[in-house]
Amino acid sequence: MDAGGLRGGFAAARLLGAVRGVLGGLAPQGRLLVRAGLVLLAVIVLASVAAPLLAPYDPVRSVDRPLLPPSREHLLGTDQLGRDEFSRVLYGGRIVLWVVALSTMLSAAVGVPLGLVSGYLGGWLDRALSMVMDAVYAFPSLILAIALAAVLGPRPENAAVAIAVVYVPTYFRMVRGQVLKVKGEEFVEALRALGLPPWRILVRHVLPHVVPTVMVVFSLSAADAVLTEAALSFLGLAVRPPTPDWGFDLYNAKSVVFEAPWLMLGPGLAITLLALSLALIGEGLSDRLRVA
């Protein structure tokens, strides 16, 4: 391994250490919440990944008469086109998870570096960036995501970009606030006196202090992103039919709420459970932060 790779390895180990520190330092109640959330999340992820094995029917093909009530053949009944709703719910998780994973990583990838640099350097750049971020933060995120998704067109990747834009200010604000706190501490001053270049101080010494905050924001904004994805999909802005997707299936169930009220149970419950699992993880992690 060359010197550069070795150095990168050290930096990565340091970050991993910070992550482990957060998990290890959890109070019993917080650990319970994180564990419950992780289990729930694992079940949903596994069910979605194994959908081809678990689903009894093809999710996009008509397999029986339309609007059948739940039965042993169709656990959640059939929809307007006679498709098996249980199979659709299993497959539907794939789109949501993909969009949420993509969007949270995108917004962290943009928001964290911007917050780090902006907070550390200060000056007019920091003021201008903060002003833009605050304005976007104050605006109803769902409406911004709707406008963006509408312009980009109904594809899962576009929905992910729209959602990512909306959460960048959350990362920016939290990271920037944390950097401002760490920046004033003596060890940073000492490093600067030693003549270390700013980027090195930032990446090697400030970033690890930001990790706990980022982890909390990551899971809480992922929970929010689940609901935003479902909302975009409910409004027809995330996927095109016949792709199975929870929000869109819920929209279809809405038009037959009198004839087939059971149809809304599966997709709605799935959305809520996924959002809940991520919120539990975030809640548990933030317990520690409040104490620290």
Next chain:
Amino acid sequence: MGLLRYVAVRAALIIPTVLILYTIAFIILRVLPGNPVLAVLGTRSIPEEQLRAIEHQLGLDKPLYVQYFDYLWRALHGDFGTSLVIQGRSIAADLRDRLPATIELATAGLLVSLALGLSTGLVAGLRRGTRLDTALRVYGALTYTLFIPWLGLLLQLVFGVWLRWLPVSGRIDPSVNLHTVTGLYVLDALLTRNWAALRSALAHLVLPALTLGIVLSGPYTRLLRNHLAAVLESKFVLAYRARGVRERRITLHALRNALIPVVTYAGLQFALLLGGAVLTEETFDWPGIGTYLVEKIQYRDYPAIQAVVLVFAFLVGVISLVVDVLYALLDPRIRY
């Protein structure tokens, strides 16, 4: 005089916020690739000259910076242009028709969320560590992760389909005659003493307001509980107890202190309230700005979408101003 100056300074701060959001909306809708006229006309192939003519009529052939300032100037005068889809339809008139419905829904939703959130938070804060406290904390966490359309459909199912107590869509029974004054149906019915209309408007409002209110109530439960708990364990409460002040009075004192962060949060919450209103409107076919936005998006009516974003930006600015002033009045430590 101090307060007036404070209000003026805060009001001036709305301007950059709205400008930034306007710029972002402009970039999203005009600068991103795609021709709005073609987007509206869709697959229909039209002659080049006709396309140019429509573009000219809408001012889309001018340089971008001219469009930017033109639109801003007209919007400042209440002119949001005309619809791309329905030629000549004034967007400002559409917004005037639709905005009161959203304001009515958002206000009712806010009241429900405050009533639910503050009562549960108060009870949980006073009964810390009991089972009731745990149950209410779970309520606070669960409501936050509910998906608005799903909760709305569940309520429709119970109260509309099974019990048949309440209507599940629209704002008022079409057979009821209501003379509109403000566009807020409940208020209009009261003003014109039209009790049949009042009954109908309220019945239609219950489920949407409950849906929006329940989902937004959770954070209030948590905030009030945690802050009340912290204040009740503080030294000034201990001093009150030592002096034999009655528990009721102590609770009132503690409550006023604990309400300050709640007001701050309520201010931030407005963005969530407006976003939630869009989903609630879509679930209950409520003819407000949210359903308007969704309709316009289906037709890719860009000027209308831009106008909605601008109106929401302005609303957020004004509301944050109101909250700042409320906050200053509630907390005497704030200097203005």
